[in-house]
Amino acid sequence: DQQVKQNSPSLSVQEGRISILNCDYTNSMFDYFLWYKKYPAEGPTFLISISSIKDKNEDGRFTVFLNKSAKHLSLHIVPSQPGDSAVYFCAAKIRGGSEKLVFGKGTKLTVNP
Amino acid sequence: ETGVTQTPRHLVMGMTNKKSLKCEQHLGHNAMYWYKQSAKKPLELMFVYNFKEQTENNSVPSRFSPECPNSSHLFLHLHTLQPEDSALYLCASSQSGGRETQYFGPGTRLLVL
Numbered sequence: 001d002q003q004v005k006q007n008s009p010s011l012s013v014q015e016g017r018i019s020i021l022n023c024d025y026t027n028s029m030f031d032y033f034l035w036y037k038k039y040p041a042e043g044p045t046f047l048i049s050i051s052s053i054k055d056k057n058e059d060g061r062f063t064v065f066l067n068k069s070a071k072h073l074s075l076h077i078v079p080s081q082p083g084d085s086a087v088y089f090c091a092a093k094i095r096g097g098s099e100k101l102v103f104g105k106g107t108k109l110t111v112n113p
Numbered sequence: 114e115t116g117v118t119q120t121p122r123h124l125v126m127g128m129t130n131k132k133s134l135k136c137e138q139h140l141g142h143n144a145m146y147w148y149k150q151s152a153k154k155p156l157e158l159m160f161v162y163n164f165k166e167q168t169e170n171n172s173v174p175s176r177f178s179p180e181c182p183n184s185s186h187l188f189l190h191l192h193t194l195q196p197e198d199s200a201l202y203l204c205a206s207s208q209s210g211g212r213e214t215q216y217f218g219p220g221t222r223l224l225v226l
Contacts, residue, residue: 002155034214043117043203043217044156089156100169101215103156 003027004092006104014112019077021107023090026071030092034101035064035075038087047088048075080111116140117218119204125224126194134189134221136204145187146215147179148203156203162187163209194225 005024013019021035031052036044050057050064050073057064063076077084090104117138126132138145147159161169162181176198178190187204201222205215 004155036217041219043119043205043219046214046216049214091156100158100161100171101156102158105153105155 002104003030004090004102004104006088006090006107008107009105010108010110012110012112013080015082016079019075019080019084019109019111021075021077021088021090021109023073023075023104024071025073025092027092027094027102028071029094030102032093033064033066033073034091034093035062036089036091036103037084038089038106044089077109080109082111082113085109085111117204117206117216119202119218119221121221122219123222123224125226126191127226128194128196130194131190131192133191134202134204134223136187136189136218138185138187138204138206138216138218140206140216142206142208142216143184144207144209144213145181145184146205146207147177147187147189148205148217150201150203150220152200159189191223194223196225199223199225 034049035047037047038044048059048062050066066073087106087108089106091101120135145162148156150156158171159173160179165181180188201220203220204218207213207215
């Protein structure tokens with residue numbers, strides 16, 4: 001059973017508008033969440049993270065929101081740019097010092113000029 | 114070289130071949146990981162090494178054999194693979210400590226015939 005779910009395999013938005021990527025998780029032991037971006041033929045690159053003690057973390061155009069009660073997090077990109085077109089993976093860490101990251105299947109974002 | 118490098122980038126092998134994937138990190142990290150990414154599936158953690166010691170084996174078949182001679186190098190030895198093992202194999206590294214970001218290499222695209 002998947003513990004981290006990204007239910008939208010793809011998302012298309014217009015340049016300059018907001019992109020919202022969603023992620024749900026089932027394991028209440030997760031206490032740290034990350035978003036990675038992946039371009040074709042490259043490995044995932046870290047984008048932004050959030051600890052479970054926070055509900056928002058912002059870095060430039062990227063903001064991650066965490067709703068612990070709903071076990072839901074989202075990544076907002078505003079304004080979206082064509083260079084943001086990539087696959088975005090949500091990942092979560094299990095509490096207790098384990099190095100294990102659990103990933104979602106990814107959402108392919110396309111930003112149209 | 115900076116970051117995490119992987120060689121080869123592409124590999125085609127028969128089911129009776131023996132091959133090895135190599136990963137090297139130039140970030141001074143002490144934890145290294147092997148992940149597998151199959152089509153339409155989440156990234157799956159295979160192995161974790163902390164300070165050269167294997168700390169996680171995620172029920173990986175014995176036809177995959179990892180080796181970590183030092184904190185900077187990680188190998189994945191392959192033998193008698195199956196066509197369903199065809200996937201993108203990603204290496205990552207991080208500082209140990211529970212919340213450190215993992216940095217990924219570009220991956221090796223493996224095709225088993």
